[in-house]
Amino acid sequence: MLRAPTAKAKPPLTKDSCSISQQELDDVAINHSGEWLALGAAKLGQLLVWEWQSESYVLKQQGHFDTLNDLVYSREGNHIVTAADDGKVKVWDTQSGFCIVTFTEHSSGVTACKFARKGNVLFTASLDGSVRAWDLIRYRNFRTFSAPTRLSFSTVAVDLSGDVVCAGSLDSFSIHIWSVQTGQLLDQLAGHEGPVSSLAFTPSGGSLVSGSWDHTVRIWNVFDRTPTTEILQLQANVTDIAVRPDSKQIAVSTLDGQLTFWSLAEGTQSASLDGRRDVSGGRRLSDRRTAANVEGTKAFNCLSYSADGSCIIAGGNSKNLCLYDVLTGGLLKKYTISINLSLQGTQAYLNSSALTEAGPAGLLGGEYEPSFHDDRTLPGAGRGDFTSRRTQPEVRVTAVAFSPAGRGFCAASTEGLLVYSLDRDLQFDPFELDINVTQANTMKAVEDCLYLRALIMGFRLNESFLLKRVFEAIPLIEVVRLVKQLPEIYLARLVRSVAQTTDVSPHLERNLRWIEALLNTHGPYFKANMPAASQELGVAQKIINTIQADLGRIADENVHLLDYVLGGPSGLDEHSTVINNGWS
Numbered sequence: 001m002l003r004a005p006t007a008k009a010k011p012p013l014t015k016d017s018c019s020i021s022q023q024e025l026d027d028v029a030i031n032h033s034g035e036w037l038a039l040g041a042a043k044l045g046q047l048l049v050w051e052w053q054s055e056s057y058v059l060k061q062q063g064h065f066d067t068l069n070d071l072v073y074s075r076e077g078n079h080i081v082t083a084a085d086d087g088k089v090k091v092w093d094t095q096s097g098f099c100i101v102t103f104t105e106h107s108s109g110v111t112a113c114k115f116a117r118k119g120n121v122l123f124t125a126s127l128d129g130s131v132r133a134w135d136l137i138r139y140r141n142f143r144t145f146s147a148p149t150r151l152s153f154s155t156v157a158v159d160l161s162g163d164v165v166c167a168g169s170l171d172s173f174s175i176h177i178w179s180v181q182t183g184q185l186l187d188q189l190a191g192h193e194g195p196v197s198s199l200a201f202t203p204s205g206g207s208l209v210s211g212s213w214d215h216t217v218r219i220w221n222v223f224d225r226t227p228t229t230e231i232l233q234l235q236a237n238v239t240d241i242a243v244r245p246d247s248k249q250i251a252v253s254t255l256d257g258q259l260t261f262w263s264l265a266e267g268t269q270s271a272s273l274d275g276r277r278d279v280s281g282g283r284r285l286s287d288r289r290t291a292a293n294v295e296g297t298k299a300f301n302c303l304s305y306s307a308d309g310s311c312i313i314a315g316g317n318s319k320n321l322c323l324y325d326v327l328t329g330g331l332l333k334k335y336t337i338s339i340n341l342s343l344q345g346t347q348a349y350l351n352s353s354a355l356t357e358a359g360p361a362g363l364l365g366g367e368y369e370p371s372f373h374d375d376r377t378l379p380g381a382g383r384g385d386f387t388s389r390r391t392q393p394e395v396r397v398t399a400v401a402f403s404p405a406g407r408g409f410c411a412a413s414t415e416g417l418l419v420y421s422l423d424r425d426l427q428f429d430p431f432e433l434d435i436n437v438t439q440a441n442t443m444k445a446v447e448d449c450l451y452l453r454a455l456i457m458g459f460r461l462n463e464s465f466l467l468k469r470v471f472e473a474i475p476l477i478e479v480v481r482l483v484k485q486l487p488e489i490y491l492a493r494l495v496r497s498v499a500q501t502t503d504v505s506p507h508l509e510r511n512l513r514w515i516e517a518l519l520n521t522h523g524p525y526f527k528a529n530m531p532a533a534s535q536e537l538g539v540a541q542k543i544i545n546t547i548q549a550d551l552g553r554i555a556d557e558n559v560h561l562l563d564y565v566l567g568g569p570s571g572l573d574e575h576s577t578v579i580n581n582g583w584s
Contacts, residue, residue: 154169
């Protein structure tokens with residue numbers, strides 16, 4: 001008997017495999033052409049766009065995967081820096097919403113961050129016992145400060161000149177002061193009888209204001225020959241302090257829900273308001289009282305003055321952000337940061353149908369469904385893995401900050417980084433990802449004299465050598481027309497690119513023509529958006545001043561040579577005449 005050979009099952013074909021994330025992926029999407037894969041990991045806050053043909057990332061973004069602790073605007077308002085318990089410090093672009101750089105040098109949670117008022121220097125404090133200084137031009141950590149004993153720093157402040165940095169800790173009652181230039185510990189300010197919860201230098205740079213859990217606020221004159229201290233007595237623990245931009249007033253929030261305003265010059269209280277009813281949020285599952293009677297959410301823990309000092313924004317351990325008028329003390333508006341029912345504190349009333357004999361169903365290990373098939377070998381544990389416990393996060397606001405222009409503010413919350421703005425026409429350009437945006441197509445657009453398309457594609461690819469080739473290929477006669485047609489979202493990038501090219505390129509006239517066309521055509525736009533464009537314009541001005549100084553120095557050094565060259569022909573004739581007469 002002959003038997004036909006049985007066909008062996010072929011193993012599935014595998015085109016490619018790669019390790020994308022350390023956590024499991026929660027969602028996958030494929031574009032219409034099948035060339036890009038979008039991958040999302042919720043636990044790490046990752047969003048990845050992978051091109052399988054070239055085996056490269058088209059887009060790679062990741063947020064904080066732990067609680068946000070603090071945030072701060074840059075001096076120009078175009079960047080927001082966030083610090084979180086995951087030990088990372090991230091710099092976000094306010095226009096695109098993308099993270100442009102992440103610092104991971106801290107080995108524990110980062111609790112506070114502050115910008116220096118001069119230069120692009122950022123200071124961060126961490127639970128690992130260090131305060132670090134970051135250079136946001138070269139993106140590096142250039143100085144690390146530490147205390148003589150191991151401490152977990154919780155707050156940081158920088159003086160007006162940027163030469164002195166201070167930090168406070170919940171472990172020690174002293175305030176540590178370091179020199180930024182040398183990194184040495186200059187002094188330890190003692191006087192508080194409780195942990196230091198907040199620090200702030202006055203914008204004028206004359207005083208240091210500190211708040212503590214000992215119910216006091218102290219004003220230190222640290223730069224005087226004989227340092228003096230002024231004590232302001234309060235009725236509860238101080239949670240946060242804020243100094244008005246004119247250095248005439250400070251706002252203090254305390255654990256009893258009071259918001260008090262003090263005159264810095266006189267050291268007296270000028271006004272106060274009760275914010276317990278305004279900040280009060282919803283109920284938590286473990287609360288035995290109604291939302292109106294819960295004390296844990298009736299206090300502010302973060303404050304920030306507006307740019308002109310007329311308003312103050314406050315947030316706490318609730319779902320509400322409160323905006324107050326400083327002069328009248330009235331509540332201007334209340335913002336609800338989240339209505340996410342998966343967070344505790346978002347509901348004013350609990351669902352009575354979820355109450356069981358063992359307590360609220362949300363506090364149990366799994367969903368409570370009365371059944372004889374439930375596995376109750378270990379009460380309070382989820383089915384399957386008895387070692388797992390599920391915790392439900394609470395809605396809260398950990399930090400708030402007004403933008404330098406006063407047109408918006410941001411808040412660090414359980415839901416992430418929230419940005420509020422009065423400008424309805426915010427520009428957002430997620431690089432307009434397209435498979436046709438390549439280097440070859442960019443250079444082909446240059447060859448076809450489609451200079452505007454080539455320039456925009458160069459900005460989207462963001463390759464310096466490609467932008468340089470595009471700039472050099474554009475004729476001078478086309479510069480003014482291109483600048484007029486270029487979308488406003490690319491103006492800041494164009495100014496920075498031209499300035500950087502001018503610094504290294506020998507084509508001085510060409511680059512100056514670009515800058516002249518930009519200023520003449522879009523001068524009103526730059527003036528109206530000065531906080532966002534001031535950094536790029538500052539770079540351009542610095543390079544132009546450098547070129548002017550170099551040209552002036554060269555001219556001064558060669559002035560005698562020029563005099564000799566200009567007077568050369570007459571001197572040469574006299575010399576030749578003398579020689580000829582000598583031979584005759």
